[in-house]
């Protein structure tokens with residue numbers, strides 16, 4: 532796992548809705564948008580599962596997740612290993628965020644995404660380079 536630097540965490544946080552990509556057991560990619568997520572710590576991005584369908588199936592098969600942002604500090608790609616968390620403090624935190632609001636969501640589980648690699652997402656010099 533890698534610790535995501537503050538400026539890269541901010542680049543993601545400055546974009547409320549981010550793409551979340553997974554892959555199935557045949558190698559078929561799947562990308563969705565997620566808006567309910569937070570940084571639990573510098574190596575863990577948590578996504579609230581309200582509607583995840585193919586995404587959840589893919590995570591349960593192989594755990595690979597990728598994110599990209601184009602935020603105030605630039606563009607970055609993350610590759611992560613993810614787990615579906617259905618109980619305990621992280622689940623309770625996500626469930627509360629999802630349900631304790633005017634328009635409640637289901638908050639069925641929380642996907643904990645541990646960052647394994649970071650790449651530069653911007654074009655130009657260093658495009659696609661591995662940063663960590």
Ligand SMILES: Cc1cc2nc3c(=O)[nH]c(=O)nc-3n(C[C@H](O)[C@H](O)[C@H](O)COP(=O)(O)O)c2cc1C
Nearest residue numbers: 548563564565566567579580581582583584585586
């Ligand atoms: C702007 C936006 C934000 C979304 N945020 C979430 C989210 O935080 N959690 C979630 O479970 N689904 C969210 N969805 C729904 C998913 O993008 C997607 O429709 C769902 O995971 C089913 O697709 P799948 O079968 O590829 O998993 C969001 C959709 C949009 C358009």
